[in-house]
Amino acid sequence: xxxxxxxxxxxxxxxxxxxxxxxxxxxxxxxxxxxxxxxxxxxxxxxxxxxxxxxxxxxxxxxxxxxxxxxxxxxxxxxxxxxxxxxxxxxxxxxxxxxxxxxxxxxxxxxxxxxxxxxxxxxxxxxxxxxxxxxxxxxxxxxxxxxxxxxxxxxxxxxxxxxxxxxxxxxxxxxxxxxxxxxxxxxxxxxxxxxxxxxxxxxxxxxxxxxxxxxxxxxxxxxxxxxxxxxxxxxxxxxxxxxxxxxxxxxxxxxxxxxxxxxxxxxxxxxxxxxxxxxxxxxxxxxxxxxxxxxxxxxxxxxxxxxxxxxxxxxxxxxxxxxxxxxxxxxxxxxxxxxxxxxxxxxxxxxxxxxxxxxxxxxxxxxxxxxxxxxxxxxxxxxxxxxxxxxxxxxxxxxxxxxxxxxxxxxxxxxxxxxxxxx
Amino acid sequence: xxxxxxxxxxxxxxxxxxxxxxxxxxxxxxxxxxxxxxxxxxxxxxxxxxxxxxxxxxxxxxxxxxxxxxxxxxxxxxxxxxxxxxxxxxxxxxxxxxxxxxxxxxxxxxxxxxxxxxxxxxxxxxxxxxxxxxxxxxxxxxxxxxxxxxxxxxxxxxxxxxxxxxxxxxxxxxxxxxxxxxxxxxxxxxxxxxxxxxxxxxxxxxxxxxxxxxxxxxxxxxxxxxxxxxxxxxxx
Numbered sequence: 001x002x003x004x005x006x007x008x009x010x011x012x013x014x015x016x017x018x019x020x021x022x023x024x025x026x027x028x029x030x031x032x033x034x035x036x037x038x039x040x041x042x043x044x045x046x047x048x049x050x051x052x053x054x055x056x057x058x059x060x061x062x063x064x065x066x067x068x069x070x071x072x073x074x075x076x077x078x079x080x081x082x083x084x085x086x087x088x089x090x091x092x093x094x095x096x097x098x099x100x101x102x103x104x105x106x107x108x109x110x111x112x113x114x115x116x117x118x119x120x121x122x123x124x125x126x127x128x129x130x131x132x133x134x135x136x137x138x139x140x141x142x143x144x145x146x147x148x149x150x151x152x153x154x155x156x157x158x159x160x161x162x163x164x165x166x167x168x169x170x171x172x173x174x175x176x177x178x179x180x181x182x183x184x185x186x187x188x189x190x191x192x193x194x195x196x197x198x199x200x201x202x203x204x205x206x207x208x209x210x211x212x213x214x215x216x217x218x219x220x221x222x223x224x225x226x227x228x229x230x231x232x233x234x235x236x237x238x239x240x241x242x243x244x245x246x247x248x249x250x251x252x253x254x255x256x257x258x259x260x261x262x263x264x265x266x267x268x269x270x271x272x273x274x275x276x277x278x279x280x281x282x283x284x285x286x287x288x289x290x291x292x293x294x295x296x297x298x299x300x301x302x303x304x305x306x307x308x309x310x311x312x313x314x315x316x317x318x319x320x321x322x323x324x325x326x327x328x329x330x331x332x333x334x335x336x337x338x339x340x341x342x343x344x345x346x347x348x349x350x351x352x353x354x355x356x357x358x359x360x361x362x363x364x365x366x367x368x369x370x371x372x373x374x375x376x377x378x379x380x381x382x383x384x385x386x387x388x389x390x391x392x393x394x395x396x397x398x399x400x401x402x403x404x405x406x407x408x409x410x411x412x413x414x415x416x417x418x419x420x421x422x423x
Numbered sequence: 424x425x426x427x428x429x430x431x432x433x434x435x436x437x438x439x440x441x442x443x444x445x446x447x448x449x450x451x452x453x454x455x456x457x458x459x460x461x462x463x464x465x466x467x468x469x470x471x472x473x474x475x476x477x478x479x480x481x482x483x484x485x486x487x488x489x490x491x492x493x494x495x496x497x498x499x500x501x502x503x504x505x506x507x508x509x510x511x512x513x514x515x516x517x518x519x520x521x522x523x524x525x526x527x528x529x530x531x532x533x534x535x536x537x538x539x540x541x542x543x544x545x546x547x548x549x550x551x552x553x554x555x556x557x558x559x560x561x562x563x564x565x566x567x568x569x570x571x572x573x574x575x576x577x578x579x580x581x582x583x584x585x586x587x588x589x590x591x592x593x594x595x596x597x598x599x600x601x602x603x604x605x606x607x608x609x610x611x612x613x614x615x616x617x618x619x620x621x622x623x624x625x626x627x628x629x630x631x632x633x634x635x636x637x638x639x640x641x642x643x644x645x646x647x648x649x650x651x652x653x654x655x656x657x658x659x
Contacts, residue, residue, distance in 0.1 A: 064496035202575045259510075271510040329458065337449045340456075364503060365459050370512035377511070378455065381462025 007195075012049040019171040020163075025118065026176035027108050031100045033337070039139030047140025050133050054126070054199035055277035069093075069147040074120045075228040076213060079156035081120040089146035102138040103131060108153070108176055116166045118154065119174065125218055128179045128198035173214035183413045185295075192292025195285060196221075200277075205269060222299055225356060230418050231268045237296040241352045244293050252290035253283060258373030263328075265342065265377075267366045268357065275315035275369040318398025321391055325383065334403040340378045344399050351400055351407035358396050359418040362387065389415040453522045459507055460519070469533040470584070483638045484517075484524035485575030485656035489602070489611050491516040498601040500594070530582040530632035536625045539575045542618075546626025549619060550580075559614045560647040562623070565607070570627070572638035576656035579638060585628030592620040601650030610648060 008125030039047075053059065060083045062071045070085040085093040094102065101112040109123035110116055117123060117315075159165040179194045196202050197218035207220040209227060223242075234241035244252050254261035256278035259271060266274050280285065323332075326344075330336050334345035344350050350358060365382035369375060387395065392415045400407030447453065454467075460479070464470045468480035479487060493499040495508045495516075508516060536543050548554070551569065553561035563570055565577055574581035580588070594600035595612035602608055615623070646653065 062497075064498070275510050340451070364506060365462070367459060367510055367587060369509060369510035370515045374455075376456055376515050377516065379457065379459025380506065381459045382507070383462070383594060385463065404567065 018329070019167050020200065021169050022171035027104065027110075027195065028100075030098075030104060032098050034096075034098050035139075035142075039143065043136050043139045044143045045140075047136035047138065047143075049280070050137050050199060050283075051140055052277055052280045053195060054201070055273060056086065056135075056137070058272060058276040059121075060155075061088050067151070068141065068144055069149045071149060071152055073152075073155070076120055076156075077227050078160040078213065079154065079326070080116050081154050081156065081349050082152040083121070084151045085147065085149050086141050087144045087147040087149075088142045089148050092148055092150045093146060094141060094317040095146060097138075099135050099138045102141075103134045106134050106137075109170065109174060116151075116163055116170060117168065118156075118194070119169070119213070122201040122204050124174055124215065125198055125201035125204065127174075127177045128194065128218065130179065133199075137298045155369050169212060169214070173212070176406075186291070188291045189295060191312045192288035192290070195289050200289065202236070206236050221293075221296060223354075225354065226269060229269060230356055231360060232352075233269070234352055234354075234357075235299065236293055237299045239298055240300070241348060243298060244290070245296070245298055247294065249287060249290045249294060252293060253286040254373070256281070256286045256289065257283075257371065259369040259371045259377070260374050265368045267361060267368060271366070271369040274371065279369070279371045316394065316398060318393075318394040318396070321340075321387070321395040322398055322402075325386070325395075334399070334405070343402035345405060346352075347405075351405050354409040355396060355400075355414055358399075359392065359415050362392055362396065363419055384419070392419075453518065457519055457522065459525055460523070461498045463503075465622060466639055467526055467528055468547040469526070469528045474584055475586050475590075478530075479523045480526040480528050481636060482524060482578050483572050483574045483576060484521045485659070486572070486578045486652070487520035487524055488517050489576060489652045489655060491520060493600075493602065494566045498603070500599055515634065527637070530636060532646070533582075534585050534628045534629050539621070543626050543629070545619075546622035546624070548617075551622045557614055559611060559619075562627070564644070564647050565642070565650070567639045568643065569633055569635075569639070570630070571633065571636050573642055574638040574640055576650075576653045577638070579632075580627050580631040581630050581636070585624050585627065588624035592624065596620070603655045605649050605651050607641050607646070607648040607650035 057067050059072055059074060061067050061071050062069075065071060066087070068086040070083045070095060072083045073080040074083065087093040088095045090096050097112050105112075105117060105121075106123055106126040106129055108127070109119065109121070122161050130185050154161065179198060181190050182193070185193075201221055203215050203218050206223060207215045208222060208224040209215055213227065221236040223233060223238065225232050235243060237243050237245075239246065251261045251263075255264055255266065256274065259274040259279070263422070279401075283378040311402050322330075329341040330344050331341075334347075336343035342349075361380060363382060363384040365380040368377040370377060383392070389412045393410050393412045396415075397409035399405070400410065461468055463476045464479045465474075465476070468478065470476045482611040490499065491508050491511075491551050492513075494501065494504040495511075497505075511519075549559065553559050553564065562580055564567045565573070567573050567577070570580045592598060593614060594613050595609050596615065598609070600609075612620075
């Protein structure tokens with residue numbers, strides 16, 4: 001008995017030691033000093049640009065709050081994580097952080113005082129950043145006006161609110177990395193890879209997550225339902241979803257820059273990304289991201305079209321609802337109006353496997369983002385108060401099967417699942 | 424718009440393969456662009472008084488613009504509104520506000536009151552004379568002698584659904600609806616009892632809108648309290 005106990009204890013201690021060791025991988029001893037010389041205007045400008053590429057402000061700012069002062073709640077399946085104050089206030093912000101502390105946060109996911117950070121802050125991606133880029137972002141944040149705003153304690157459930165649980169998670173799912181130049185690929189592709197996998201943290205939404213919220217790596221852009229938000233971030237490699245292998249490079253650049261392009265536009269969380277991030281990036285960087293995304297190995301998901309749609313479409317309830325509510329903009333052949341109302345016929349957003357976004361758009365409506373290239377977007381009205389779940393399911397099932405579309409029907413249960421998740 | 428063609432969004436990216444010529448009657452106008460608004464606020468923004476959504480046609484532009492910002496910045500709570508205005512620029516929101524403000528459309532018939540004449544009289548007294556003993560100014564002191572609003576930032580109170588009025592006064596009392604500080608309307612609403620809210624909403628909802636329903640240019644006397652929304656508009 002005693003012996004069995006000793007063995008169990010030994011195993012536990014070994015595992016604990018492994019967790020500790022794994023948590024300190026690739027960490028240098030920290031040089032806590034503040035920079036000895038002031039940052040150059042060029043470095044600050046570069047940092048401002050990189051902060052936009054990472055959309056740092058998007059999460060580190062509350063609605064109507066001071067930019068970068070933190071406090072926005074990021075809802076996760078494990079509770080709410082509140083973002084921190086990134087302004088250089090010494091008591092509540094990063095005023096006492098040195099560039100090495102900042103680098104360690106991005107590269108190793110640890111805070112100034114050494115505590116482990118939650119991966120809602122996507123250091124699983126930012127670990128790929130180069131040191132000079134980390135230093136530039138640091139210099140930019142230090143140039144902001146300090147704002148006194150204490151960080152809010154996270155609202156996570158047990159055991160997720162403990163550092164040991166986080167250490168175990170990190171031992172399993174986080175390994176510090178670095179961007180590796182692929183000599184087989186062009187400089188443009190490599191730059192795109194660096195932006196998409198690192199600062200852009202695209203897989204945070206466009207990749208799948210396991211039960212413990214871990215993504216399957218920065219290379220997975222195979223699509224995923226965004227936890228808690230219930231928007232489906234479509235696969236960027238699947239030609240039946242949002243794969244862009246068949247697009248012109250310029251078309252992809254336009255979508256990032258303007259929020260709209262020939263045959264596509266962004267709504268929901270991606271509108272936020274275009275608004276806060278991609279519209280501000282240089283054409284060269286957008287082109288690099290486009291080149292990288294175009295070159296993704298195509299995958300075939302379950303979104304492949306199913307066989308023959310039902311034949312009596314014209315007389316069904318969905319068709320009548322379409323006639324009543326949709327036809328004046330989207331047309332009786334689902335053809336839309338170029339430049340204003342999207343076509344529904346042959347539209348991947350309509351036919352892809354997950355109906356989450358379709359339900360959200362019909363019920364909540366929405367605008368594409370105002371951008372320099374599209375300052376006055378058209379908008380879709382919300383039908384949440386007009387269409388009940390049965391109506392919505394019938395309407396969407398019709399739209400997904402009409403005019404040669406071959407999407408699967410949408411059930412009332414699915415509509416119910418995605419209704420009411422608007423934040 | 425640099426050769427853009429068919430647009431569609433869906434959460435994230437979407438592609439469609441459509442080049443079909445459209446047979447729809449279509450003109451590139453602000454009215455077409457804001458159909459997202461008229462779904463709830465009624466054709467041309469003239470929601471009738473029998474529903475919930477407020478009429479926006481003809482309300483002062485500054486008031487409408489302030490409300491769009493209030494929804495976007497979290498001072499008003501209605502998720503459908505918030506997520507609609509979230510991705511839009513201030514310039515575009517101002518244009519949208521101006522478009523609806525400039526519409527001059529007939530008003531719907533008022534809603535018959537459903538309370539006793541005594542309650543209605545109480546509502547009328549609050550609206551036109553206030554209750555100085557309790558520090559409650561009359562609605563008319565700020566919203567204009569005919570309650571049709573004051574340009575550019577104070578809305579008219581007639582032609583609105585009773586349920587909407589009750590909900591707004593209630594939201595102001597609980598802090599769920601706010602305006603830029605100092606929030607004069609919050610102070611007034613907090614001074615009202617639930618019975619007051621009901622009485623004044625019943626009376627307002629039952630008034631016919633006068634033929635001349637435009638917001639007046641100026642109040643006969645200064646505002647009884649400082650109002651952040653009015654000040655914000657004056658600075659613009």
